[in-house]
Amino acid sequence: MGKKLVFGDVMIGKEELQERVQQLGAQISKDYHGESILAICILKGAVLFMSDLVRAINTECKMDFMAVSSYGGSTKSSGVVRIIKDLDGSIEGENLLIIEDIIDSGLTLSYLKEVLQGRKPKSIRICTLLDKPERRVADIVPDYIGFTIENKFIVGYGLDYDQKYRNLPYISYLEEVEDSEEDDE
Ligand code: IMP
Ligand code: MG
Numbered sequence: 001m002g003k004k005l006v007f008g009d010v011m012i013g014k015e016e017l018q019e020r021v022q023q024l025g026a027q028i029s030k031d032y033h034g035e036s037i038l039a040i041c042i043l044k045g046a047v048l049f050m051s052d053l054v055r056a057i058n059t060e061c062k063m064d065f066m067a068v069s070s071y072g073g074s075t076k077s078s079g080v081v082r083i084i085k086d087l088d089g090s091i092e093g094e095n096l097l098i099i100e101d102i103i104d105s106g107l108t109l110s111y112l113k114e115v116l117q118g119r120k121p122k123s124i125r126i127c128t129l130l131d132k133p134e135r136r137v138a139d140i141v142p143d144y145i146g147f148t149i150e151n152k153f154i155v156g157y158g159l160d161y162d163q164k165y166r167n168l169p170y171i172s173y174l175e176e177v178e179d180s181e182e183d184d185e
Contacts (some may be wrong), residue, residue, distance in 0.1 A: 005153075005161070007176045012147060012171035017051065017157060020146050024127065025056020028097070028144065036060040038094040038121075042112070043067040043085065044166065045101030048158035049129045049146075053099065068108055082109040092120045100117055101158050102130040106138035113140070117147060130171070147171075 028037070037057065041050040043065055054061050062091060068084035096116060103109060103126075127144035134151045152175075155161050156168030165172075 002174045002179045004179045006177055007155075008152070008173040008175050010170050010172055011149070011152070012152070012157075014169045017146075017170065021052045022056050024144055024146060025053055025058075028053075028127070029056075029058045032059050032095065034059050035095055036062070037097050038062045038064060038091060039097045039099055041065045042098065042100045042108075045127045045158045045160065046099045046129070048166070049101060050099045053127070061092075064091075064110070068112065073089075081108050083115070083142065091116065092121070094121045096121045096124045098124065098126045100126065100128040100142075102132065102154060103140065103142055104132050104135050106136050106140035109142075110138035110140045117136070129157070130159075 022119065037059060039050060039054055039057075039061055041047055041063065044067070050063070062088045065085065066083070066087055069082040069084060097110070098112065098116070101108060109126060113126070116124060125143040126140070128142045130143060131144040131145045131148045132151055133148060152173040153161065154171055154173050155165035156171045158166050159171070160166045161174055
């Protein structure tokens with residue numbers, strides 16, 4: 001008898017997401033006082049969030065993309081971080097805004113921040129759609145947080161389980177249940 005993963009309820013609906021993204025965009029636009037931003041999307045999870053967020057920012061905003069290793073088919077972090085796709089251009093003198101889908105252990109971002117810091121940007125700030133502070137291992141504090149959430153495995157609006165469910169327009173979560181409970185459905 002194994003366990004299986006099932007969908008939970010909608011955790012953050014489409015309208016709530018869009019409303020919060022607009023607020024974040026307004027806050028970021030205000031904080032940068034018209035200075036140019038280089039938004040860095042951490043692929044693939046942050047791609048939907050980033051594409052909505054940059055449209056809510058009214059200061060000059062360039063975009064670049066970076067991919068690091070993720071969990072694969074597991075719901076637990078391995079702690080191993082690997083750059084799969086690096087940025088296309090130089091970041092020297094730029095105001096970096098790292099856009100992440102979720103901060104869990106914080107290991108990915110603390111590693112990335114260190115790597116990017118070494119390339120002499122003018123500033124680095126972190127904007128995450130979701131924050132799971134309960135599971136934090138690394139000492140990382142995001143500058144902008146969409147929603148602080150409890151410790152659940154999230155899918156939707158860019159976040160995946162085994163590369164699936166990224167296209168859901170809302171945030172949901174997966175729960176582990178006993179496989180023998182199937183008549184409870
Ligand atoms: P961290 O290094 O533990 O902070 O994990 C960061 C990365 O793991 C995120 O960018 C996500 O890609 C992935 N991740 C962490 N938690 C979740 C989750 O609940 N659902 C989907 N992906 C997650
Ligand atoms: Mg990610």
